[in-house]
Amino acid sequence: MVTGYAIEARGLRKSYGDVDVLEEVNLQVERGKVFALLGPNGAGKTTTVRILTTLLQADSGTVSINGYDTKQQTHAVRAQIGLTGQETGVDELLTARENLEMMARLFKLDKAAARTRAEQLIIQFDLAEAADRPVKTYSGGMRRRLDLAISLITEPPVLFLDEPTTGLDPRSRTQMWEAIRELLDAGTTILLTTQYLEEADQLADRIAVIDHGRVVAEGTAGDLKRQVGTERLKLTYADEAVATRAHRLIGGVLSDPSVVSVAVDGPAQVRKLLNEVADAGLDPLEISLSQPTLDDVFNALTGNTAGAQR
Incomplete structure (x- = not known):
């Protein structure tokens, strides 16, 4: 059987x-x-x-x-x-x-x-x-x-x-x-x-x-992880309101009230996004590039943070 x-x-x-x-x-x-x-x-x-x-x-x-x-x-x-x-x-x-x-x-x-x-x-x-x-x-x-x-x-x-x-x-x-x-x-x-x-x-x-x-x-x-992009560009801001404006401009996920995380495919897209936030006067305090995590997958697919899981 x-x-x-x-x-x-x-x-x-x-x-x-x-x-x-x-x-x-x-x-x-x-x-x-x-x-x-x-x-x-x-x-x-x-x-x-x-x-x-x-x-x-x-x-x-x-x-x-x-x-x-x-x-x-x-x-x-x-x-x-x-x-x-x-x-x-x-x-x-x-x-x-x-x-x-x-x-x-x-x-x-x-x-x-x-x-x-x-x-x-x-x-x-x-x-x-x-x-x-x-x-x-x-x-x-x-x-x-x-x-x-x-x-x-x-x-x-x-x-x-x-x-x-x-x-x-x-x-x-x-x-x-x-x-x-x-x-x-x-x-x-x-x-x-x-x-x-x-x-x-x-x-x-x-x-x-x-x-x-x-x-x-x-x-x-x-x-x-590949579904949300080969890498993640993370922009960290001192002010939540500024982070929200950046999120509205370039998309991605507000993975933290002051952190915008965006899937990117290569250096050209990274440069494009950074130029967009700079032109809008939304320069971040910190910029990092990393491989996507399951946290990124969860955020992108459900619109929830990992801490909300049950």
Whole structure:
């Protein structure tokens, strides 16, 4: 039954009353790859994940996970997937070991198998020293690692991570990235949503940018960066009003209240833009030229700043 893509969604639509949350979303995720969904608040990322993981029905469209249809073969789909949501799903009064063994038993492992699997995951996610302490004493990073461990009890071939590192400090985020890379090396297919553009750049083989319920761009990080120009000219101003005037004159994006960022293709265009702002008396304090980032992609495609993502 395992054919085609690990995750395939066609024509997904979802509305709540008069509000269209998803409009014709199409996704294809190759096996053993990391696919990232980026988008601003309310773009439809979490709704998409909930539909893909059988927690929500789409109004129309189809989804298959490893060849199984989410509507017609729901139980088979659930046997293929694991999910780590935005909110922690652990019992804070129990220890990590107790949480893991309890969930393993709910997945119908016998007592001995549940103990063995819990111990494997405790070691894999570096929780040995705290395994017998109540989860309420854990740091945010430890809780997220435990969340991820729980989603892997049945060793699912497809894993959904909905903003797995939100709120973590840089060290904990790096540890989560290492855990995700290990899962990828083991052949797991991963779809993640993230509010960190650097995270998508670091981890994802392909990225889809979703805005107002539609996929507005898809490709590798390099593909998406090339869509906004080969380089970015950034003009920094001391005054926001002057920056706004420059933005109206030459276009681009106000990536910061006082910074105008414009896609450029070669020295001739750079000279032209600089001459335009100089002729208008809008000389910047600082001029820089850089390769485009996913931040630039996000701004250009959605009209939002990266910090607005959810």
